[in-house]
Amino acid sequence: MTTSAYQDVIIAGFGGQGVMLIGNLLAQAGMEYGREVSFLPVYGAEMRGGTANCTVVIDVESVGSPLVQTPLSTIVLNEPSLAKFQPRLADGGVQIVNASLIDKALVDSKRRTVYIPANDMALEIGSVKMANMVALGAWLKATDALPLACVQDALNRVVGSHYAKLIPANAKALAAGYNFA
Amino acid sequence: MSDTVARTLIKGNEAVAFGAVDAGCRCYFGYPITPQNEIPETMSRLLPAVSGHYVQAESEVAAASMLLGACAAGVPSMTSSSGCGISLMQEALSYMNGSMLPAVLVNMARGGPGLGDIGPSQGDYFQAVKGGGHGDHRNIVLAPATAQECYDFMFRAFALAFTYANPVMVLGDAIVGQIKEPVRRTPPADALSPAQLEALAAPWRVEGRGKRGPGAAPRLIKSVYLAEGALAARNRLLQDKYEAMRAEARSLSYNVDDADLVVVAYGSIARAVRSTLRALREQGVAVGLFRPVTLYPFPDEALRALAAARPGRRFLVIEQNLGQMVEDVRLALFGAAGCGAEVLWHGLMPGLLANAQMLEEPVRMALAGKEIRS
Amino acid sequence: MNSSSMPTPDALRPRDDERLVFDAPASQADRPTHYCPGCHHGIAHRLVAEVLDELNVADRTILVASVGCSAFSYDYFTVDALEAQHGRACAVATGVRRANPGSVVFTYQGDGDMAAIGLAESVHAANRGELITAIFINNTVYGMTGGQMAPTTLIGQKTTTTPEGRHLLGEGGPLRMTELMAGLDGVAYAERCALDSVKHVRAAKKALRNAFEVQLRGLGFGFVELLSGCPTNWHMTPQAANRRISEEMIPVFPLGVTKNLLDK
Numbered sequence: 001m002t003t004s005a006y007q008d009v010i011i012a013g014f015g016g017q018g019v020m021l022i023g024n025l026l027a028q029a030g031m032e033y034g035r036e037v038s039f040l041p042v043y044g045a046e047m048r049g050g051t052a053n054c055t056v057v058i059d060v061e062s063v064g065s066p067l068v069q070t071p072l073s074t075i076v077l078n079e080p081s082l083a084k085f086q087p088r089l090a091d092g093g094v095q096i097v098n099a100s101l102i103d104k105a106l107v108d109s110k111r112r113t114v115y116i117p118a119n120d121m122a123l124e125i126g127s128v129k130m131a132n133m134v135a136l137g138a139w140l141k142a143t144d145a146l147p148l149a150c151v152q153d154a155l156n157r158v159v160g161s162h163y164a165k166l167i168p169a170n171a172k173a174l175a176a177g178y179n180f181a
Numbered sequence: 182m183s184d185t186v187a188r189t190l191i192k193g194n195e196a197v198a199f200g201a202v203d204a205g206c207r208c209y210f211g212y213p214i215t216p217q218n219e220i221p222e223t224m225s226r227l228l229p230a231v232s233g234h235y236v237q238a239e240s241e242v243a244a245a246s247m248l249l250g251a252c253a254a255g256v257p258s259m260t261s262s263s264g265c266g267i268s269l270m271q272e273a274l275s276y277m278n279g280s281m282l283p284a285v286l287v288n289m290a291r292g293g294p295g296l297g298d299i300g301p302s303q304g305d306y307f308q309a310v311k312g313g314g315h316g317d318h319r320n321i322v323l324a325p326a327t328a329q330e331c332y333d334f335m336f337r338a339f340a341l342a343f344t345y346a347n348p349v350m351v352l353g354d355a356i357v358g359q360i361k362e363p364v365r366r367t368p369p370a371d372a373l374s375p376a377q378l379e380a381l382a383a384p385w386r387v388e389g390r391g392k393r394g395p396g397a398a399p400r401l402i403k404s405v406y407l408a409e410g411a412l413a414a415r416n417r418l419l420q421d422k423y424e425a426m427r428a429e430a431r432s433l434s435y436n437v438d439d440a441d442l443v444v445v446a447y448g449s450i451a452r453a454v455r456s457t458l459r460a461l462r463e464q465g466v467a468v469g470l471f472r473p474v475t476l477y478p479f480p481d482e483a484l485r486a487l488a489a490a491r492p493g494r495r496f497l498v499i500e501q502n503l504g505q506m507v508e509d510v511r512l513a514l515f516g517a518a519g520c521g522a523e524v525l526w527h528g529l530m531p532g533l534l535a536n537a538q539m540l541e542e543p544v545r546m547a548l549a550g551k552e553i554r555s
Numbered sequence: 556m557n558s559s560s561m562p563t564p565d566a567l568r569p570r571d572d573e574r575l576v577f578d579a580p581a582s583q584a585d586r587p588t589h590y591c592p593g594c595h596h597g598i599a600h601r602l603v604a605e606v607l608d609e610l611n612v613a614d615r616t617i618l619v620a621s622v623g624c625s626a627f628s629y630d631y632f633t634v635d636a637l638e639a640q641h642g643r644a645c646a647v648a649t650g651v652r653r654a655n656p657g658s659v660v661f662t663y664q665g666d667g668d669m670a671a672i673g674l675a676e677s678v679h680a681a682n683r684g685e686l687i688t689a690i691f692i693n694n695t696v697y698g699m700t701g702g703q704m705a706p707t708t709l710i711g712q713k714t715t716t717t718p719e720g721r722h723l724l725g726e727g728g729p730l731r732m733t734e735l736m737a738g739l740d741g742v743a744y745a746e747r748c749a750l751d752s753v754k755h756v757r758a759a760k761k762a763l764r765n766a767f768e769v770q771l772r773g774l775g776f777g778f779v780e781l782l783s784g785c786p787t788n789w790h791m792t793p794q795a796a797n798r799r800i801s802e803e804m805i806p807v808f809p810l811g812v813t814k815n816l817l818d819k
Contacts, residue, residue, distance in 0.1 A: 024361070028190050031363045039190070039361035042534065062327070064456030066360050066449075069538035208654050234653040238646070239679035246643035246676065250619070250650025253637045258654060276640050387635040387651065389658050391614025401629050403620075403638035 005060045007145040008068045010085055012053035013077030013098075018132035021158070022075070023054035026136065029146055029154035030058040038066040051080050058145055073143050075135050077118065082106055096139045096181075098131065114138045114181045121176050130173035137177025148178045188363035193331040193353060196364045197287055198223035200335030201259055203366060205375030206285070207233035208258035210247035212240055212266060215299045216355040217289035220261040241266040245273030245286075252282040253402045255386025257339050257378050261287035263355075264297060267305060267313075274348055275314025278419070279404025283342035283382065285335070286320075287351045289358035292531030301354040301449055302531035306505035309352045310477040317416065319423045321349040322476040324447045328362035336372035343373065343381040345426055352476060354501070356449035356534075432480035434487070436462065437469030442548050443487055445471045445510050446499045450529070454499055456537030457544055468544055471496075476506070481513030488514055488522040496522055497547040499540060501529040503555075528555040580604035582613040584631050593793025595750040595783035596624060599692060600631050602760045603663070607634070610767055616659040619648040619687075621673075623665035624698040642673025645680035648687040659770060661688040667697050670706040670730045677732075681776040684741030688766045688777040691732055694785040695804065702788035706730040709807055714788075729807055736778045737813035743775030744768075745814040749782035751800035755810070765817055774816045782808055 009026070013019045020041055027039035041054045055071070057063045070090040076082045077098045086108055089095055094112040100119030107113050116138045118131035125134075140148050152171040159167055191199070198220050201209070209224040221237065228235040234251075238244035244260045251258035262270060267288045277284045288309060292302040312318045321341050323334045334351055342349040373381075390397045406412040435455060437443055446454045451472040458468050471487060473480050488494065496514065498507040507526040514522045527543040529535050543553040569575045579585050583604035590596045607613040616634040620626060622641035629636035639647035644662035652660040669677050669691045677689065696714055697703040703716040707729045711720040721727075733747040744766045748759035759781055766777030782804050784796030791799065 024190070027361060031188055031190050037190070037363060040356065041359060063362070063452070064459060065453040065535070065537040066356065067453070067534050067536040069536045208650065210650065236649065236653060236683075239675050242643070243646040243649075243676050243679065246640060246646035247650035247653070249639070249643075250637070250647035250652075251654035252650070253647075254617075254651050254654035254658075256654035258650070272640050273643070276638070280638065387617050387637050388655060389615035389617060390633075390635050399629075399633050400635045401637065403629075405626070405638060 006058070007073065007143055008055065008057045008071050009073040009075060009139065009143070010053055010055050010068070010071045011075040012051060012081035012085055013132070015052045017077045018129065019052045019077065020054055022132045022136040023056050025151060025154055025158045026056045026058075026146070028158050029151040030056070032154055033146055033150050035060060036062050038063040040066040051078065051084070053081065073139065075139050076102070077132065077135060078102065079106065086111065094142045096135050096142065098135060100131065114142050116177065116180050118177065121180070122173055125173050125176060126169045130170055133170045133173035134177035134180075137174040138181040140174070141178045141181035148174060187365045187367065189366070190361055191328060191364050192219050192359060192361050193325070193328040194219035194289065194358040195223050196328040196331035197261065197335055197351070198227060199364070199366055200332035201285070201339075202227045202231060202233070203368060204336040204339045204372060205257045205378055206259050206335070206339065207231065207256050208236075208251040209234070209260065210236045210238050210244040210251070210258070211260050211262065212238050212244050214263050214266045216291060216358050217261050217263050217287065219358070220287060220289075241269035242272065245270035248284050248286075249273050249277050249280070249282060252277060252284045253280070253387050255379065255382030255388065257283075257285075257343070257375065259285040259287065261289065263289050264291040264293055265295075267308065271314035274320065275312075275316050275318055276404050277348050278312075278314070278318035278320070279316060279415075280402050281346040282348065282402070283339070283346055284348040285338045285342050285351070286348065288353070290352060290354045298532040299355060300532035300534065301356045301501060303354065303448065303450065303501040303505070304503075304531050305352065306476065306500070306502060309350050310479070310509070318419070319426070319477055321345070321347060321426060321429065321478070323349065323351050324474060324476050325351065325353055325357055326448050326452050326472070327357075328360055328364050331357065332364050332366065333369045336369050339378060340371065340373040341429060343378045345422055346385070347422065347426070352448070354449050427478045429475060430478040430480040430482065431474040432483045433472045433474055434483075435470040435472070437471065437487060439467050440469030440491075440494065441467055442495050442497055442544070443469045443471050444497045444499055444544060445473070445484070445506070447473045447476060447506065450499055450501055450535055453535045453537050453540055457540040460537060460541065461544065466545070466548065468548065473506070479509045479513065481509070484510065484513045485518050488520040492520050494522065495525060495547060495550065497525045497527060497544065499527045499529070499543065501531060501533070501535060504528055523550070525552040527553055530555065580608045582607040582633055584633050586630065588631055589627060590624065591787040593784060593786035593796060594624070595694070595781070596628075596692065598750050598756060599690065599781050599783065600628065602756070602763055603661070603690060604632060605760060606763045606767055609764065610771065612659045612767070612771070615657060616661070617651050617655070619644045619651060619660065619662045621662065621664040621668040623668050625663050625665055625692065626699070628663045642668050642671070643676050644668065644673065645685070645687065645689060646676040649680050649683070649685045652685060652687050659767065660686075661690060661767070663690045664692070665698065666691070666693045666695065666705040666707045670732050674706075678735065678739065681736050681778065682739045682741045684743070684775040686770045686773060686775070688770050689779075690763065690766070691778065691780045692783050693732070693780050693808065694783040695729070696785050696788045698785050698788055707732075709803060731808060733778065733780045733808075733813055741775050742778060742814055743816040745778045746812040747780040747782065747808055747810050749800050749805060749810055751782070751784065751797040758810075762812070765815065768817060772817070780808070
């Protein structure tokens with residue numbers, strides 16, 4: 001498996017969609033893969049508008065800026081996030097767009113996009129709450145940033161012990177997203 | 182990838198708490214304020230487990246006063262806050278300087294003035310490095326940029342505080358506090374052990390005179406000197422101490438050797454600049470970065486050496502405020518010692534989330550000798 | 556015998572046929588104070604020193620001084636001491652006591668320090684049940700700065716900043732600290748005493764002892780308020796000042812124990 005040297009992603013959605021969880025998971029997996037990583041939740045006034053976002057940077061050398069103006073990739077789980085981050089996507093970048101909640105007409109056809117019904121796929125696997133994992137799986141395939149198995153394994157360090165029984169289903173959701181893309 | 186074992190992914194704020202406790206900190210006093218709440222939260226978990234004390238104070242005034250008391254007892258202790266909370270601590274900070282106490286304070290700075298916002302800012306530079314409280318005093322100021330440095334610098338902070346019997350401020354910001362990064366929990370090479378810290382405090386701490394054997398004279402820790410000439414003598418002592426601290430100036434340089442322009446930046450802004458310069462390097466533009474790690478003492482000699490090494494090179498200060506560190510850079514490079522180096526400045530507004538791309542333009546313009554002030 | 560750094564001069568030592576019946580307590584430094592004639596700080600200091608001697612704790616005691624007339628109280632005790640900022644003594648004492656759990660810590664504060672600028676620090680340290688003893692000198696006036704209104708100034712009392720006498724509305728009523736403290740769960744002992752008569756002085760010593768005792772037994776915060784005279788700023792003789800305490804202050808600040816967990 002080849003992986004690219006530098007990758008950054010802005011993950012955005014409503015509070016409660018698990019944006020921070022998959023950001024954490026990705027950073028944890030990147031660290032366990034031996035990379036330098038940074039995870040930065042964006043809080044403040046922006047958070048109170050109902051959307052949350054975080055930036056994850058994965059690099060082979062120590063991470064410089066933990067924030068990016070023009071991300072190489074995005075994962076957008078709701079419409080306000082698409083409106084905010086689609087114009088910022090770097091030329092040649094890729095966006096993972098949640099088809100279950102975002103009208104296709106809003107997607108810029110000139111952008112490389114994985115339009116994936118994350119909520120519906122997650123519901124099929126067991127719970128709509130795993131839509132974030134489906135989207136992250138699709139992102140892993142689209143960016144080739146980290147191996148799927150590495151991220152699935154990192155679930156064991158990121159998911160709290162109270163929810164440990166949900167890990168297999170989340171791993172399945174990651175795989176479903178990966179195989180969709 | 183053999184070096185993955187000992188790394189844990191934690192926030193800068195959590196790294197501060199782990200670093201402090203691993204360095205021997207046993208008392209924490211604080212009052213919640215965003216964006217540093219993970220520090221008190223983590224401390225409230227860690228300290229009871231090592232027979233330490235976590236006290237949630239009624240205010241930052243009280244927290245800093247409790248810190249004064251615990252430091253007078255010679256026990257490695259700290260507080261943390263941000264913005265208006267740090268302002269409220271200035272009274273005790275002045276007293277702790279006057280009383281020569283080894284206090285450690287962490288400021289995860291937020292935007293001001295006033296209530297401002299909870300985003301990142303470097304607007305507290307003057308307050309941190311020029312004293313901050315009343316009277317003539319100086320705090321040693323360390324400026325971490327990464328979560329790992331948050332951990333490591335706590336050891337350095339306690340070592341310096343006890344070595345010089347002087348308050349040390351660790352000055353981060355909302356980015357440095359909130360960023361999650363891999364951190365190795367191993368003491369840095371220059372750490373002092375808790376026993377070494379205790380030995381440094383043993384000659385002056387208040388402890389109950391009985392601890393020093395029968396007939397021991399009582400000790401007094403104070404900052405008041407009313408007798409004629411007494412305050413002058415005390416301030417001369419402080420002046421000598423501040424002079425000795427100059428040996429502790431630290432800085433880091435990246436790609437400066439062939440650079441016609443050296444950007445001077447600290448903390449989270451230095452990180453953004455480093456990414457900017459990486460992108461410019463790839464385009465063949467020779468720009469370097471000088472990053473002060475201690476803001477007080479300011480690494481002015483290292484800066485002058487850079488100016489002397491390549492006469493004619495320019496310096497561009499980038500900071501997230503209306504122009505503060507630029508004054509220290511200009512002082513360092515003033516006159517013949519600075520080889521006539523030109524100092525340009527670019528400021529970012531507080532609360533703004535700086536990234537590498539937005540700094541490209543001011544750096545490119547500075548290469549051409551043009552200043553984009555903000 | 557006095558073990559302070561200033562030993563009793565030989566001329567003052569008892570001869571073989573004499574018996575020493577009165578001496579400074581060992582915990583009290585044998586030196587003249589800076590207090591005004593008739594000031595009650597001297598009595599209060601002595602009582603505290605006697606209690607430290609009797610409890611045999613002076614060698615592990617740390618005094619946290621305040622700002623006000625008693626700013627230099629540390630000069631008069633033979634114990635380790637430190638300075639606190641104005642009003643912050645209880646917070647500073649919290650830090651000392653937490654950092655050194657084996658120590659005995661007390662604050663000594665006037666009415667401005669304890670009840671005005673330091674009200675928050677005093678109340679919250681008490682509420683946390685910090686194992687410290689706070690000694691509160693209430694003389695209804697700011698002494699060191701020259702007789703301005705205190706939070707405990709009586710209604711109608713003229714001071715340099717209430718030239719017409721203190722008005723309830725606008726300037727506030729006299730703050731009753733002992734009652735306030737006694738209402739806090741963390742307080743183990745609270746009593747108001749006066750230093751105007753021998754009987755009251757004796758009661759004050761017992762109160763001080765109890766306020767240290769609760770600290771030693773780990774029961775909580777100990778608090779003693781001492782109604783004291785300030786002849787200088789009251790513009791009175793010491794005798795008249797004593798009368799003022801009994802006739803004007805005690806009716807507003809009733810004496811007695813308001814909280815005591817020692818017997819529980």
